[in-house]
Amino acid sequence: MADLSKLTRWESDWAGLRVVVAGLGLSGFSAADTLIELGAHVVVVDGADTEVNRSRADTLKIVGATDVLLGAAHTDTLPRINGEAPQLVIASPGWNPRQPMLAAAAEAGIEIWGDVELAWRVRTKEGRKLAEWVVITGTNGKTTTVGMTESIFKAAGLRAIAAGNVGTPILDAIRDPEGFDVIALELSSFQLHFTHTISPLASVVLNIAEDHVDWHGGFENYKADKAKIYERTRVAAIYNADERVIEAMVENADVIEGCRAVGFTTGVPSLSMVGVVEDLLVDRAFIEDRRNSAAELVPLDQIGEVVPRHTAANAAAAAALARAYGVEPAAVALGLSNFDAGDHRIQAVARRDDVLWINDSKATNPHAAGASLGAFGSVVWIAGGLSKGVDYNDLVKAHAKRLKAVVVIGTDTAKLVEALERHAPQVPVIMTAVRETGEEATGSAHGWAVMAEAVNQAAAIAEAGDTVLMAPAAASMDQFSSYAQRGNAFIDAVRALMGEDTK
Template sequence: MTATATGPAGRPRAVEDRPWPGLDVSGLRILVTGFGVSGYAVADQTMQRGARVLVVDGSETPAIRERAQILEVLGVEVRLGREHTLALPRDREIDLVVTSPGWRPDQPLLTEAAEAGIPVWSEVELARRMQAPDGPAWLGVTGTNGKTTTVTMLESILQHSGLRAVACGNVGLPVIEAALDPEGFDVLAIELSSFQLHWTEHLDCEAAAVLNVSADHLDWHGGAQEYARAKGRIYEGVRTACIYTVADETTLRLVEDADVVEGARAVGLTLGSPGLSELGVVDGVLVDRAFLAERRSAAAEIGTLADLEHLGPDGAGPHVVLDALAAAALARAYGVPAPAVRDGLRAYRMGGHRAEQIATVDGITFVDDTKATNPAAAAASLRAAERIVWIAGGDTKGADLSELVASARDRLTGVVLLGRDEAPFTAALQRHAPDVPVRRIDPGDTDDAAGRTRLMEDAVQAARSLATAGDVVLLAPAAASIDQFRDYAERGDLFAAAVSRLPGASA
């Protein structure tokens, strides 16, 4: 062990007493709770650096068993089964718990650790502490909706400026792998969920953005205030710019409450003409009045709406334009020149399942936005086209759909409902869009792949029957998929497969 890793008589120093950045984890007894992608990365990266690692997970799937076998060969102990997740291990001492973002704060093992004075960190907190002092800069993004689009746009912009950059966190690489990459990145575009932020104390981003805050995951956090507070953690320690959405007052309040480095500025985003220290849109041009010396009297052109027209069936929707402005603001905060912003946006393509155009059939465009798993995301998706046959439904988790349906009713030419419980949707549709034709798909048995395939096949056929040339058939469920599908990705994949089987389908 090194001198920085040991205390009196060679005993390991408490993790919170060890200096960072460049945290030395050698000799630490680390418990990793949850063996998903981030849990595997934590175990792998800390084991390589001399930590003694135990991993616990309640699941015993073939994929988890395979990952366990790989790490067990290298000296990591893995205990699978629910009984190992209910309490701290009784056969060893633990210096640090690194928890999966899926584990709730009231999980018994985590509450026991907290009561025992054992630090509980996210993978992100550990990555920030282990990263070298001269490691990559962090540009952080959170929000209820639009995170993935923004960080992948940001990645494209950074790479077009010649920087070695990668999107990571809740998308792509785990943060710890990117932060400790042996070749070294210049900058990380980091997507962070409220779950990750809950367990993270130190981020110290160069710049960070909260895109929006609407009701989501309230059961996990214990309420709307706690959910918003978790989102706001991304601003703590920001050095250059806290980016917020002018139309979302909650994001500005989070900026105002943040403890930032002296000199960091608040930078707003708007779809209208920008004020001082804002980015916005003027006559179809994306403009920056925040990151140029003469911002009081001038603005810099950083792109146009035409540069984004490939990102929606009728051009980029308003939510995509805001995501582009957020990505641009983060890049500009890091010093990226305006031409690189434009080039990165022009080259950007949406990832799978996010406003993804699947095919055109007889003049009808089929769009997969299965990632729209809550009303706010679905509302943004529905604003991107003028005439829509909407495929919706699933587990709403108690969300109120009235505002969503009321705002979309003039765009709806038909609705196809999935889900075991259609009542929340039918009630809102009857109240706010009673003249829109609705087709309810029989839930049937979706316990196997054949049943789920049949369900989506029926939904696509029903949507096709309601649509005419010029319409968009949009899968934007406004609900989680867990009541009928394995996950949102399977829901989107089955939608794409069903569309491909329509007569005359062309990508």
């Protein structure tokens, strides 16, 4: 076996290393491209023989890939490289560790890394600025928090980038010729599963709830992978003070000597916390006299017109990450004030006859939907989709009193409907009639028809003072191509209802 422990910087001896890259998405492509540049012998495997993948395969072959194997037939066995077994496997986030090829690698004692692990090992390069990493995970709010953190760093005059699960592959950020002062890195539980040696400046778990249990093989495994983010943290392990299970993750983490535990809360902060006092975000963690005072960071109304509790929590976490780096309070205020959350995250679409229409298509699981529901009073809730095996009982039980009616979309609705019948029997449940599945089901015309019916049903029920909230608590891929398409379909349907041009 190769001694991979010596591969700790760009100039290490990567030449000739036999590597299989599992997956040809953005992260897999960047991993393969990086390894080829380093001189490794690389074979890429992807089960999808698509036009996009064929184009990426052609590019990798031109730059020196040993081979690219496309199609499901190649994913069940571990390929050999130049007649020999691979010495390393790089797994893309979507590849389950129980997948046959990865399972075969594990059984053979071959190390499996993700692109994040590879990036950590090659981040140090002679002549390139060495960026600090602050890392963010959680069931919900990751993308918002990493964007807030990036905005704060930029307001402080630092060269910063949001990378990882947020869109820019971490290896693309690492190889930027100018380099960065700091990288705000969003990490999914999938990515964390395949990390082993990263040692960030600061880390945070925003929240934890049942999600992706099918990928991880159970909720305990999911929590364990999330908790890996705290390992080897150097300056601040930041935790949600309102969730005891996350505080326990910090207590059990093997951090670097001198690392502090710092809480964040949407209530009044205790010592060594960031929190909220009278609608003002304050810091009692990163100031000298934290026992007797707090540093004012930013009024919540400067963050946004509507700041639900979970948005305030995300802002507190972002502020704590930035303060751990050493950013001054004024830059925290400027960065949070400048931040734009974008579409599909508690996005106000319209208000007419005192009915507010909200698009939160990004709420793809019960925890995210619960945060949205908790921000409003009387709600006509549009919900449903691909459930990913989660349970809806706690969500419905917690918010039954605020539900005026529920309009159900999606093709995987049994668990949601059962929870409504059990915990909100008084709430009308309207099932949409558009139920097709198959390849055509994710087309824009189909998606618009699904959402148009849901919006019309909601409009027939909603009265002055109500909020029509599209927070599905489920993934979108049964009837839409993405949560963004689902959100856009909702926006179009609402605008059509209002008699506005949707083009």
